[in-house]
Amino acid sequence: MSGKSLRRKLLASFLLLSSVLLAVSQLHPAASAALAKEESGDINLSAAKAFFDTHSACFVDARSEYSYYKSHIKGALSLSDSRFDEQFPDFRQKKTIETLIVVYCIGPSCDKARNVAEKLKKNGYKNVRVFSGGLVEWSHAGFPMEG
Amino acid sequence: MKLFRIGFPSASITALRLLLGAIFILSGGEKLLDLKYFALVIAEYQILPSLLIPAVALLVSLCELLCGTMLLLDLFSRISSSIMLCMMAIFITAMTNNLIRGLEHDCGCFEFLAQWYGLKEEIGIGPIVRDILFFILLLPVALLGNNRIPWKKHPG
Numbered sequence: 594m595s596g597k598s599l600r601r602k603l604l605a606s607f608l609l610l611s612s613v614l615l616a617v618s619q620l621h622p623a624a625s626a627a628l629a630k631e632e633s634g635d636i637n638l639s640a641a642k643a644f645f646d647t648h649s650a651c652f653v654d655a656r657s658e659y660s661y662y663k664s665h666i667k668g669a670l671s672l673s674d675s676r677f678d679e680q681f682p683d684f685r686q687k688k689t690i691e692t693l694i695v696v697y698c699i700g701p702s703c704d705k706a707r708n709v710a711e712k713l714k715k716n717g718y719k720n721v722r723v724f725s726g727g728l729v730e731w732s733h734a735g736f737p738m739e740g
Numbered sequence: 741m742k743l744f745r746i747g748f749p750s751a752s753i754t755a756l757r758l759l760l761g762a763i764f765i766l767s768g769g770e771k772l773l774d775l776k777y778f779a780l781v782i783a784e785y786q787i788l789p790s791l792l793i794p795a796v797a798l799l800v801s802l803c804e805l806l807c808g809t810m811l812l813l814d815l816f817s818r819i820s821s822s823i824m825l826c827m828m829a830i831f832i833t834a835m836t837n838n839l840i841r842g843l844e845h846d847c848g849c850f851e852f853l854a855q856w857y858g859l860k861e862e863i864g865i866g867p868i869v870r871d872i873l874f875f876i877l878l879l880p881v882a883l884l885g886n887n888r889i890p891w892k893k894h895p896g
Contacts, residue, residue, distance in 0.1 A: 663777070
């Protein structure tokens with residue numbers, strides 16, 4: 594192999610590697626978001642419905658108590674982000690730390706569910722998931738509500 | 741006071757009394773109909789201890805309803821409007837305090853506006869300005885209204 598042909602192959606390999614790296618780097622934000630979602634324990638509507646149908650999780654409403662009073666997912670408990678400290682002792686008596694908990698608020702733009710999930714984890718609850726679609730997605734799907 | 745009264749005819753006092761009376765009856769009545777909801781809104785203000793909240797919810801609702809009725813019937817109008825003035829001052833202070841603290845929640849003022857017109861009744865500049873307006877409108881009734889009982893004969 595001549596020196597010229599080797600240089601050409603090296604250049605071609607470099608260009609190929611660069612384009613692959615570029616493509617990977619452009620995919621990176623979506624990939625990292627998906628990874629973050631997975632790590633934070635987010636679940637989608639179908640997973641939330643599966644937990645609901647099998648009664649394998651306790652649903653927790655992170656919105657204010659008056660919003661919970663008006664409407665909430667059937668059987669959900671209220672544990673609002675704003676009055677967590679006042680409500681938590683009562684919640685602690687009802688649910689053990691092994692309980693699988695699904696926290697939700699109004700929808701994906703609402704941070705309250707994630708905040709409550711964090712607070713629950715800090716208080717020893719390890720099995721906490723966030724249903725980021727929230728009440729909007731749940732009610733649009735026509736799933737059971739009460740209040 | 742007499743000069744103020746000349747500039748403020750009794751017909752205007754009557755109109756204000758009737759308008760404010762009707763508004764407070766509506767507001768107090770709807771709160772009494774769903775006292776639990778109103779108590780939960782008060783809890784969200786995070787000002788009162790939990791133990792006092794149900795009693796305060798009942799007291800505020802009853803005050804609004806009774807003062808509104810008395811304003812409408814022109815019974816002890818000055819006392820009723822003075823009580824409502826104090827309540828407006830408390831509402832304005834509570835909402836301003838929570839706005840400064842960065843809290844976002846329903847104001848618990850006129851829930852029927854949300855039900856009838858789909859207006860969101862969250863704490864903010866709008867409800868504060870409205871309560872300031874009520875405060876200003878209550879002032880003439882508190883200063884120039886009367887405290888007499890209509891069915892009692894008054895000398896002169």
